[in-house]
Amino acid sequence: MRLVHAADLHLDSPLLGLSRLGDSELADTLRRATRRACENLVDLVVDDEADALLLAGDVYDGNWKDYATGQFFVRQMSRLHDEGVPVFLINGNHDAESEITRSLRLPPNVHRLSTERPETVTLDDLGLAVHGQGFAHRAVLENLVPAYPDAIPGLVNVGLLHTSVQGAEGHDSYAPCAPEDLATCGYEYFALGHVHDRRTVCDGRHVAAFSGNLQGRHPRETGAKGALVVDVETGGRAELRHTVCDVARWEHLRLDLGLARDMDEVLAVVDAALRTACVDAGSRPVVARVTLDGASPAAASLLDAEGLRAEIDLLAEKAGAAVEKVRNRTRPAADDGGRPVDPDLADAIAVAAAELVSDPERAAAFALPLEKEVGRRLRGAGLLDLRDADRLSGLARRAEQELLAHLAGPVRADPGDARAAG
Secondary structure: OEEEEEOOOOOOOOOOOOHHHOOOHHHHHHHOHHHHHHHHHHHHHHHOOOOEEEEOOOOOOOOOOOHHHHHHHHHHHHHHHHOOOOEEEOOOHHHHHOHHHHHOOOOOOEEEOOOOOOEEEEEOOOOEEEEEOOOOOOOOOOOOHHHOOOOOOOOEEEEEEEOOOOOOOOOOOOOOOOHHHHHHOOOOEEEEEOOOOOEEEEEOOOEEEEOOOOOOOOOOOOOOOEEEEEEOOOOOOOEEEEEEOOOOEEEEEEEEOOOOOOHHHHHHHHHHHHHHHHHHHOOOOEEEEEEEEEEEOOHHHHOOHHHHHHHHHHHHHHHOEEEEEEEEEEEEOOOOOEOOOOHHHHHHHHHHHHHHHHOHHHHHHHHHHHHHHHHHHHHHOOOOOOOOHHHHHHHHHHHHHHHHHHHOOEOOOOHHHHHHHO
């Protein structure tokens, strides 16, 4: 039996980090990316002649009334109805908020499992039993697995669950459970949703896995995204194959510039990383966040944040990518005529700058006394608008770099030492 397992489609979810792309073709591709990824999923089910599609929650992305989103999903499931492919789905925490979830009628091949208690749907002609329970409301905090029914002998048993599995990092702790809970059910496969990174939770006789989401939606959802093709038979161990469905790729390029001596060498490192990311993504457009790091002789040449960003944008354009953000975390090299900077002090400076960048209200409050005193004159001279959150963020980052550069500045000889040497 061949099943396809997907989760966290988040259809029409607003992708983040697109403001700099304006109305470009890439921005339009990214705005439509979740729908195109869903179409790719349906193509995968048909092309691989799958016996069923498993959707482990969060088809939608919260509580809004854009029924065009739901109509799109109904059309995709109708394609599978025409192909004779059954679909099994459960509500995730975002679906539980959605009016679309409660209102739209799905085609008859779609089985939405109960939100009241674990439900089992059997298809005797396939030899398949699917067990699952969806979310009736957003915050399901109890472990649902102990109530799941025992495996039915003679059938392939599959579980559907939207869960954090003991609180996955970066995800709300919804329907938490232990891997042992999943294995105890005795199902051939447990299809999990909620965690957007693909990973296997149980890898023994009874396999349980997160497929990850279909399409990365922001710079923290990096790398290839897609669905799991699951080949399994009664009493056998499920075999998994990840297949990409995304139409655009987010990447975070963390680059150590410790060996870069000047701006030219910095740009060469960035260029190579961007081109590699584009090759790895195939025909998909790449949106990258670039973080420059390390104690580098080139650090002093990187203090012009706007100029650095312009240079990297040009490299990205030539490589066929776009840059969402550039972060400069470099510091002067201690062996470049400078002093070593205490790591704890450097970290504290970085944290303080990051707090100002991530909290525009705090940055504005910090700049308010200066704004009251000279803000109008600065704006009148065309120098600086202290009310501009993006500009304040840039100033915080530049202050971080210049402070580190000052701390690690060239060591000045003690005049007494010079006289003694004479």
